[in-house]
Amino acid sequence: MDTIWQPELEIGAGPKYKAVAKAIRDGVATGDLNEGTKLPPVRDLAWKLGITPGTVARAYTILTDEGMLTAEVGRGTYVAKARRDPMHPCGQDGGLDMPLEVDSTLHNSEAQTWQVNLISPHLPSVGQAPLIRNLLADIAYDPPSGVMHYPTRHSSLPARKAAAQWIASPPLGAVTAEDVVLAHGGQNAILLVFQTLLSGRKPVILVEELSYPGFRRAAELLRAHVVPVAMDEYGLIPDALDAAAKAHGAQIVCTSPEVHNPTCGFCPENRRRALVDVARKHDLQIMEDDCYRMGTARAPSYRILAPERSWYVTSISKTLTPALRIGLAVAPEGQSARLRRASEHSFFGLATPMMDLCAKLLTHKSLDALVTQVRKTNNSYVQAAVNILGGFDLKWQQDVPFLWLHLPEGWRAGAFAQAAEAQGVRIRIAEEYACRDARAPHAIRFAINAGVTLESFEAAIGRLRDLLDNPQDQIGV
Incomplete structure (x- = not known):
């Protein structure tokens, strides 16, 4: 149902987009805007109100994120269905046992915007936002781990099991809950690995000559020296890695073989095996950053090729949402206790409500x-x-x-x-x-x-x- 609704803005000292958002909220509250009502296109409403399209777009985006509006690519922006009672997880939508419908047209912003930020990826909203809201409501109503205790290995077990299931695939090899350490995002997982491994007065980390800046940032926090290693279209060059390891006495080499950041490169299996030979020759640990892979791995991970020295890190930031800051690290065989201590000594563990959310989200049937x-x-x-x-x-x-x-x-x-x-x-x-x-x-x-x-x-x-x-x-x- 389309609408010819046009608000009267209360223009004061605050930003105009807040006035637009307030007018829409008031329209919903008074019944002038009913469920399913289609709002005017951004440019049409902006012209009628005498403001910029960006101002209207920002208001629409805020209300879409709040769940008051929904946006569908190619169709427009609508007043959302009434949300359930947030105090009870089995409210108006029938509870979390109801299947989540994934709308292929759902989008988190109807805005036609001129300013476009392409610095970091921004995921489409295709249903994960309402799912996360529902799970949070469920956890708030009856948190499985409670809200009055420190996180423990026992309370984190369901989340670690869910994370192990999330990353399970033949190219990575067998991973159990005991192998997984949860972190506050992929960057925190990288830092945990460094804290576990680095020793000496001036430890050395090797990276690809073009590489994720987070490697260097984590190294700086630990006063480690970062040495770039020459690479080609297939990744690190084995001879260059050999020379750098010999010259600097490095302890770790960081690499992103499936999706190289920033060049979009891929390291094939034969190159990976050659690099493993160099790592074994110099007793180098290998940290594999797999945060950017969204699809199936194309070659065996270093955890398979060199299980005694390979550390694996990833997160849900590039597949579900970066907002939750859920990452994980997997240690080599026999090294899990060291990695776990680094986590416990740093922050005890993830907050128990976040662990409960992780366990429910990563095992949800709609995932x-x-x-x-x-x-x-x-x-x-x-x-x-x-x-x-x-x-x-x-x-x-x-x-x-x-x-x-x-x-x-x-x-x-x-x-x-x-x-x-x-x-x-x-x-x-x-x-x-x-x-x-x-x-x-x-x-x-x-x-x-x-x-x-x-x-x-x-x-x-x-x-x-x-x-x-x-x-x-x-x-x-």
Whole structure:
């Protein structure tokens, strides 16, 4: 049901988007906006109210996140069905035993926005938000682990079992609850591994010459020295790793073989085996960061190839939501107790309500459908970017929420990033992934932002295309 509803804004000293949001809340409360009512398109309401489309879009987004509105790609924004009593998990929606319907068109923002942030991935909302809200309500009503005790190995067991089930796949090998240590996101899992392994006055960590900046940040916290190692399109070069390990006496090598961040590269099995030989030669520990993989692994993990020295970290941030900060680390055979001590000595363990949520979320019957839909939606954005920028030196993979672009002659990475931001598009440059004194290529990484409509994303990529077609390199005088 469409509406010709038009609010009267109470314009005061506060932001106008808050006035729009309040007007919509008031309309729902008074019955002027009934369940299922379609709100005016962003641009139409903005024109009627004499404000910018971005102001209306922000109000719609806030209310969508609150659950008062729902947004459907290509259809519009609607007043949501009444939410159940938050004090009881078996309220108006029939309880958590009811199957969760996954709407393939559900989107967390109807906004057509000009400003598009492509710095970090933004997952599509395809049903995980209401699921998490329902699970939180269930836990608040009757928390399995209680709310008056410290977390313990016993209270974390259901969550660790769920996490072990979540990552179970043949390329990773057998993982049990005893192998899993829960962390506050993937970055915290990396830090835990470093805390477990590093020793000496000035420990050394080896990383790919372009690598996830979080490796360096965690190393800095522990006063470790980071040494970059040469790489090619297949990842670390074995001879370069051999030379670096010999020269620096390193303790750990960090790598992302399935989805290399930032280049979108993939390390095949034969290369991985060659790197394992080098690691064994120098008694290097291997930390495999698998946080960016959304689909099935394409080659055996280091945990299979070198089970005595491989540490595995991942999180739910790139498949479900980054908001919950649920990550995990898996130690090599016989090393779980050391990793667990690092966790317990750092923060005792995850908060018990978060462990309860983890246990319920990662075993929910709707999870596979949700993850499949997240991947499907992500891939539609990837394909849109490839269609627009495919004529350039572009690296990408299906089931990966970012792309890597070598800039054409005439563009320097820093200048391109500034020009892109002036066009409302924020990106990352290669320099951010290199060690401080290293030379970085003139390349950029841009992430998939499925928090805006596909049309807005395509328009942003189109503006990048216009810049690429018109380099602004100038001769200095």
